Amino acid sequence: MPKIETARGAIESADLGRVLIHEHVFLMDMEYTYNYRPDFFDERTISDAVARLDALHAAGIDTIIDLTVLGLGRHMPALAEAAGRTALNIVVSTGAYTFDAVPAPFLFWGPGLLKDAEVEPMIGHFIGDIVDGIAGTGVKAGMLKCAIDAAGLRPGVERVMRAVAQANRATGVPITVHTAPLQHTGRDVQRVLAEEGVDLEEVVIGHCGDSTDIDYLMELADKGSILGMDRFGVDFAITMDERVATIAEMVRRGYADRLALSHDCCCWSDFFPDVSDYAAAMPNHNYLHIHNDVIPALGEAGVSQHDLDRMFVETPRRLFERAATKAGVEA
Ligand SMILES: [Zn+2]
Secondary structure, eight states, X not given: OBEEEETTEEXXXXXXXXXXXXXXXXXXXXXXXXHHOTTOSSHHHHHHHHHXXXXXXXXXXXXXXXXXXXXXXXXXXXXXXXXXXXXXXXXXXXXXXXXXXXXXXXXXXXXXXXXXXXXXXXXXXXXXXXHTOSTTSOOOOOEEEEEOOTTOSOHHHHHHHHHHHHHHHHHOOOEEEEOXXXXXXXXXXXXXXXXXXXXXXXXXXXXXXXXXXXXXXXXXXXXXXXXXXXOTTOTTTXXXXXXXXXXXXXXXXXXXXXXXXXXXXXSEETTXXXXXXXXXXXXXXSTTHIIIIIHHHHHHTTOOHHHHHIIIIXXXXXHHHHHHHHXXXXX
């Protein structure tokens, strides 16, 4: 049985349990933190995060995938500290989040650039995070992440995406991609990753839940990828009722094994000055919204317990097991 890496070490894939496929713990601007809030990661911040993670675990979720990579303020010491104090499993990620240029350290360093390199240097960084661990913490990444937004396949976006693909092929770690569903950028993701030889069944197309375009969603799912119905509580993009109706329709059409649910929320976000401002602006955007509101609504829309188990348990487990098994990294 494959082992899956978490912030507290490797676990059996069967112990992933009920999974939220796309969350964050600390969503930061680390440069801002260093300059204007150097004491941010104190006991109050960590214990507040642990309380929120514990509440999610008490609500029946066993594992979250934290998609906080370079560009979103990944800070592994704080995450590892919080993860060590909760029973919730946290799978951490490597990769880079950009809608345009590559991260600055790679602007002039790479094949054919001012500082030439035979191989794309990002690949080595990502594989190192998976094989050796992140920033000396010993915590190994269990998910790869990149992004493509409304601007489409910008050169930096494509470079990161191809590097993520090569790290997947070398390690058997699955991939999650932030996409802009209204611009149908999931199509670019599937094309580029397939060109790199990635098995599209090892890919989560993120933020598909922001779309009600069933034809588009079926097109992506028919190529094998898992659709992230993963922004429950972001109610300004699309309502909860629309999100629920779209899932119910996809389930009715036989796609329950291609859907995974989540909120894309966090314990702390620099997008607001304080957590109270966050809660006031987005009252449903918290870890418990799916448990409290979405699952009952899905039941009323005709989604069965068996279908819920497929979306929360079987599909995430299949994603991790398939990637790990194919790379020959079984325990
Ligand atoms: Zn996210």
